[in-house]
Amino acid sequence: MANYQIIGPATNHNCITGEHDHFYPYLREAIGRALKIDLNVSFLMVSGVRLLLKDLAAAATAGVPITILCANYLNITQPEALYLLKDALGDRCDLRFYNVPNQSFHAKAYFFSYPEGEEVFVGSSNLSRSALTCGIEWNYRIDSRSHPGDCAFFRQTFENLLKHHSIPIDDRELKRYAKQWVLPKIYQQLDQLEADQPQETMEEPWPDNRVAQPQAGYEVDVADSVPAPMIAFPQPTGAQVEALYALKQFRREQLDRGLIVAATGIGKTFLAAFDSRDYKRILFVAHRDEILSQAAHTFACVRPDLSAGHFDGSCKDTAGAIIFASVQTLGNRDYLCDRYFAPDAFEYIIIDEFHHAVSSCYQNIIDYFKPGFLLGLTATPERLDNQDVFALCDYNVVYEVRLKEAINRGWLTPFRYYGIYDDLDYDQIDFKNGRYDDKQLAFLASVNHRGNLIFQHYAKYGSRRALGFCINRRHALYMTRYFRNQGVACAAVISGSPPDDGKALTLDRETAIKKLKDGELQVLFSVDMFNEGLDIPELDMVLFLRPTQSPTVFLQQLGRGLRKTRGKTHVKVLDFIGNYKKANLVPFFLTSTAPPESGGRRGYQLPTEADFPEDCLVDFDFRLIDLFKKMAQDQKKLKDRLVDEFDRISAELGRRPLRLDLYVHLDEAIYQSIRSKKDLNPFRDYLTFLDAIGQTTAAEKELLGSPGHAFLRNIENTAMSKTYKMPVLLAFYNNGAMKLAIDDDDLYQSFKAFYEKGSNRVDLLRDKTTANAMNWGKKEYVSLARRNPVHFLAQSAGEFFFLNGETFCLAPELDAFVTNPVFVGHFKDIIDYRTKRFYKERLEKMETQA
Template sequence: MESGVRLILDELIAAKNRGAKIRIITGRYLNITQPSAIYLLKDRLGNYADIRFYKEENISFHPKAYIFDYDDGGDIFIGSSNILESALLSGVEWNYRIEKTINYDDFEEFKREFFRLYHNNTVKVDDEVLKEYSLKWKKPKFDFDKLREDKNVISIFQPRGAQIEALYELRKSRIEGFNKGLVVAATGIGKTYLAAFDSREFKKVLFVAHREEILKQAAISFKNVRPKDKIGFFNANNKDLDCDIIFASVQTLGKEEYLNEAYFTKDYFDYIIIDEFHHAVSTRYMNIINYFKPKFLLGLTATPERLDNKDIFELCDYNVVYEIRLRDAINKGYLVPFHYYGIYDETDFTKVTVINGKYNEKELEEVLMINKRADLILKNYLKFEKERTIAFCSSKRHAEFMAEYFNKNNIQSCAVYSGEQGKYSLDRDIAIQKFKDGEIKVIFVVDMFNEGIDIPDIDMVMFLRPTESSTVFLQQLGRGLRKSKNKNYLTVLDFIGNYKRANLVPFLLSGIEYDIEKIRKSKYVIKEEDFPDGCVVDFDFRIIDIFKKQSNELLKIEEIIYNEYIRIKEFLGYKPLRYEFYKYVDEAIY
């Protein structure tokens, strides 16, 4: 396991430097061996260490033997210690030592048996074998790492889990000659820390994002990983230039007045990170990407699939370096599972005008801001004794309305949004601190917490607005999936009515591709086993009726394509050519 490899890694590197031959055989039985542990070995030792899997995946491989052979002797340790921290440091383990000089025959017999296994019953762990193992690996039912919780240890900033795997793939990608790459990782995996770790071999670094709170949080992460580097900001208020790492607002740096030799030469930055890369098709992001010529450009996102998703991948030369979606991140134990409750909301969304595929905000407010609906939300909230809840609203007025309703019912709450503040709103940083301290139970937010904000202690999220975007839905869900002490799962309350494309929700929760054709023919139903391990999904029977009704009402293919053509025309601002239609067409429609 990763925890054990870290304990012996320096000694293995020292052995390598002395010219020792390093051979490792490990098993895949019951998924005990972590892929990140093997990635860590390969990353630090390269191809020098000969790492192999025992050939039979379904047979317990459990020797737990360590062989040291010297010119003038040798030792074999046989016993109960696996390579994990609790086994090597704190657990009750029994290991027996055989010395070559005293028990020569026994030593040679065990050594011969090792080489018999090595030559006849193993598979060499090259990059392809390791990637295949990682893709199908799930966290074992028993978590050995829990044995070392609650210890008084200082947290060291080092890559973990999926970050180790992604770093390995990023370095390999650069060796292969790529100067751009995209990492797709579920919210909560730690993409900012990943970027900080990967940037360490580069001197001048630029981090670009579209929100100030993302930049501030990223600066803290980079400072933890690169404490000696000088950090600066390039935004509306600051124009820092002579720094090792600059955190830039896309709204400022993306202006043409700053993209010139007076501020930055084209090759000024060695390494550029574009956070929330799904936004990168906008003009100011494109200005930055087209101007600078770094040694490497890294795109980070949890949700690359926009309606124009092909353009996102194109910006990184279609080089998806590493990918771990929500379902896999939960299955591998990097995020907590969710207990999702789809609650029937009798609000009639058919009366709300749809403009360019989105609900009219003012009309949407009117149907959402009624006491009957607020009471439904409050009663369902009170079913669960949760400490920290984030509730996503459609607008500032909606957030204020909900915060007022909850406070009047003795639930300490506030609203958080940008712009002019209201009676129940708080500054974002103040709200977060009160939230962490337990002074506030519920924060009603508008957009601000979709991206870049990490509060691991969140134990409930509530969706109080229609799901119009798969990207926004997954980002909001991801806000609460970060692992935290004493948090075993996230509770999700989703208030679902007859809004358009409500039947997207089961697909988003399961990670299964939304297939219009199969749905139209009623050939696909999402089953319980399709959801991530440990997750609970419960829809009110009336919501199931909404899903079925929407499936039956799906448009004919000609109408779907016509509506998609109109959308692309509005997006481009002119009549699309045929290749442009193919380029921007929604994947599900294609």
């Protein structure tokens, strides 16, 4: 049973001073019988909104008009509080910001209209739990029957503020406010005040004239940590509230898959559990047993009514309302059949750690099942191999909160990052396919000189609980042995059986975590076992003991220490950096931004203090700054790096990449550098690029300089504000049997097939002129095709497209090419690439606007 603060019934006098006579009962009583509600409150806090939300929702459902005017002054009003109101009340509440720049707004007035008149409470209480239930707050009630002039004056002033000095808080304004919101310093004191209020336990139901407020508890994302205490009735908090609101709005566009990108520690598994409440049959997929068992614990807390089953190597449950499945097992095609699960067996599928979903097992699951909705969850969608995770959800990012924003908003702990110079010479180590040889690297790193460097800095900065990320098993055992010799209680957690001389140094995962949490151990050394699926809030230090070239791995490791817990003010990060490849990118991993292209007038520039999250410290050894500058100066020219990337992708694929392959796998920093450079961008004229690097076939050489080549180049560069041109081109493509002319039937069938896919359909649904496309037939689709893409292709590319009566045709010069399989293959590749590029650029545009 939760703990509760007991608050007595409202009294009848007008002077309310807190202490033994709090404001909350008066508000509940007034909301319950009002015919009109107007709240003029400077600051809205989550704790106060939660107190009144049920009563306000009941009033709104009964048709009571509600207006709330609040301030965005000083960032005190919490975005989460506004999202709670928007979600519960929707359009039934006129929610507004006071909008006078550089003008403070501290008014607190609560208006309630009744059949017999109006009353207004004027005083000191904002909408927060402490102000309504336990603080010393003075409020005075004015009744229009006894003080008509005073009531009228306040009412007139309020209406003037609404009419002339406010703006509506629509979805766009709320998102803008949330994105720029930074946790004010005063919140640390306010949070303490809210958390330290006296609580009383109540075991019996309370009378109707008394109210109860659940004690502040905490919730954890158990997919990232071991099970921890929770409040009796878990409810969404922080980013979960905003993400749930975004999911609700997203589904209104009838899209069937989406991605949540949220920094580790936000509570993504709880979010998924809350979001699942409208679904009866659910599949949760993950790649680690620990994540699955902890996710089962989460769902049992949020939805204890559901029967649960497990589908893994040892268990094949198929009947549970929610199935927790190992991707290695369920992704086996032997289990993807009606004998186990029909394609439509699940209404809702959740895939955790979605950045792994490019692998074949995940792809098998995604391709087989046809759920009502598929949700991907990840903290780090960018992969070391640059495979495009966003594409798996059709670039539908429902909600995103990255590291910097999560820290700025107070959801994660700030860090103190120390970049420490490591003289290990990486030039001596073999480097192949983007990786250093682990054995050679561990051999050079497992020496007392380096062990002492690490220990000295560990001792200098101090730690009670630390996590060290090592190169391989041998290195983890070496670090454990070295630290034990210095008197530090530590252990290694490694996969497989340890060697005979390392058995005494290791512990199993569960025991090691418990001992670290209990304070019996001070450091755990591991390789990759703790990159995902674990967060220990008590961690106060993470040690990066291996080269971290990937922003994904870097943020995964950093995220292990960012979980908040009482008394924790920051986490220390010790990163031992040497002359390894891409080391100069590390400063930008901390900002989640791409580094500027080197070679400009200013040379290599480190991020500034403003680029890092609030209250974070970043300190690089001056020798590292010199190293970073030298690496930037020695960097290959952009053209050479592009060719290196082409070769890397070719090796990974085992074949020459298509345009789509290169676009999906290309290093993002290189792509951003070449996209606006006409002479370097291979996607402007892929055939010419291939020829320049000696990669064209004999058949492709015959295409070079021909009308067919000119046509392909035109399609590569045609303007696209929407996807309308793609189904027209697909009609010409005709599943590989390319046509020179298409008619209305061709257009209709191609448009219908293209826009039946959810990610394509959204472009129609978001436009007012095509919002009813779900009900369209041949007439509407053909009309859209003819007045938009057909018209513009004929106008802008008349040398290739023309109208002949009711038929839309390709130029006669292309007759010799439409039966050429090489030409047809390039044509289809361009359509696929341009479609994917459109979605990616649409996502980038939405993020920029946000």
